[in-house]
Amino acid sequence: MLKFSWVIGFLRWEGKLKFFFLISGLLNWSQNIGALPSSSISPENLIKKVDEHRGLTTSHSVTVKIIVNDNGDKELSGYKVYVKDYQTSLVEQIEPKKNSDRKILMKGFDMWLFTATTKRPTRISLEQKLSGDVANGDIARAQYAKDYDIKILGEESLQNQKVWKLELNATNTKATYNKIHLWVNLKNYQPVEAVYFALSGKPLKKAKYLDFKKINGLERCTKMEIYDYVQKNKFSTLIYTNHKIEKFEDSKFNKDHMEF
Numbered sequence: 001m002l003k004f005s006w007v008i009g010f011l012r013w014e015g016k017l018k019f020f021f022l023i024s025g026l027l028n029w030s031q032n033i034g035a036l037p038s039s040s041i042s043p044e045n046l047i048k049k050v051d052e053h054r055g056l057t058t059s060h061s062v063t064v065k066i067i068v069n070d071n072g073d074k075e076l077s078g079y080k081v082y083v084k085d086y087q088t089s090l091v092e093q094i095e096p097k098k099n100s101d102r103k104i105l106m107k108g109f110d111m112w113l114f115t116a117t118t119k120r121p122t123r124i125s126l127e128q129k130l131s132g133d134v135a136n137g138d139i140a141r142a143q144y145a146k147d148y149d150i151k152i153l154g155e156e157s158l159q160n161q162k163v164w165k166l167e168l169n170a171t172n173t174k175a176t177y178n179k180i181h182l183w184v185n186l187k188n189y190q191p192v193e194a195v196y197f198a199l200s201g202k203p204l205k206k207a208k209y210l211d212f213k214k215i216n217g218l219e220r221c222t223k224m225e226i227y228d229y230v231q232k233n234k235f236s237t238l239i240y241t242n243h244k245i246e247k248f249e250d251s252k253f254n255k256d257h258m259e260f
Contacts, residue, residue: 043150047166049189050182051143053212054221056243059084063242064139065095068132071233077131079139084248086143091136104130105255106140109174116260126176132236133205133226137176139238144168144182147175155186158193162186177204190219203229215243 041049051057061082068075078095091104101116104124112121126137141147148168156165168180179197184190191209198204211223224238251257 043152043166044145046152046164046184046189047145047148047150047168050184050191051145052218052220053188053190054144054209055142055240056083056216056220056245057086057143058245059247060243060245062240062244063094065239065241066131066134067237067239069235069237070132070231075132079130081139082248082252084250084253086146087141088253089140090253091130091140101260103258103260104136104140105253105258106136107253107255109172111136111140112255114258114260121255121258126174133228133234134236134238135176138226141176144180147171148180153181156183158183161192163192188219191221205229216245 055062061080064079064081066077066079068077076095077093077099080092080094082090082092087106087108089106091106093099093102103114105112105114105121106126109126111124111126113124114121124136126141127135130136130139144150148170151167151169153165153167156163163183163185166180166182166184168177168182170178177196178199179201181195181197183192183194185192190212193209194207196204196207206227206229208225208227209221209223210225211221212219213222214220215222220243222240225235226238227235
């Protein structure tokens with residue numbers, strides 16, 4: 001009888017133990033189910049959402065002010081950017097006045113610099129510097145989904161936010177950057193920071209995405225800070241204003257008949 005009672009007691013204890021582990025597992029699963037979003041979205045769809053938060057992705061115009069801070073000395077330049085589609089855009093410099101006759105045309109991965117005083121345009125590249133640490137491609141060609149293969153490296157914490165760390169590898173050697181590491185907010189898909197790499201694998205510069213404001217129904221970045229990896233006291237600030245969705249005639253982007 002004692003042996004039988006001992007067996008019954010053991011079975012009851014074992015059942016309680018299994019029940020305890022079952023409940024603990026369910027609680028742990030419920031607490032962490034929100035931490036597995038990477039399985040619910042593909043890298044391709046994720047970067048498309050990120051692009052939408054970086055700026056307008058349809059035909060539009062926007063004004064970009066660039067402030068270069070070099071050891072306390074500041075230099076200002078301003079640009080009006082007209083984007084017909086992801087591979088067709090025109091950048092017109094509006095500040096300073098002495099350079100207001102400069103235009104940059106992008107078609108595909110090809111770019112040309114025009115001035116009112118020269119008859120023939122000068123071929124330039126996306127990675128060439130426009131002002132400070134800002135490359136031509138930073139404002140003329142801004143949709144990562146079109147130019148990079150995306151890989152989700154994992155989840156991290158950054159600036160008190162839960163983020164994805166993404167690796168972007170260029171699909172064309174003419175892309176603005178060979179590789180980018182991009183940190184994206186886990187909940188709202190807004191970009192947080194980026195590091196841009198040279199062909200050698202060395203980091204060139206770091207960017208922060210700031211001042212998200214509702215534009216055309218979605219929170220979009222209206223300010224970026226780009227820091228030089230070598231010259232620590234040098235950084236550039238980009239401020240985006242006057243976003244406007246509009247259509248353009250093909251003639252506006254005609255390399256052979258650029259109007260001034």
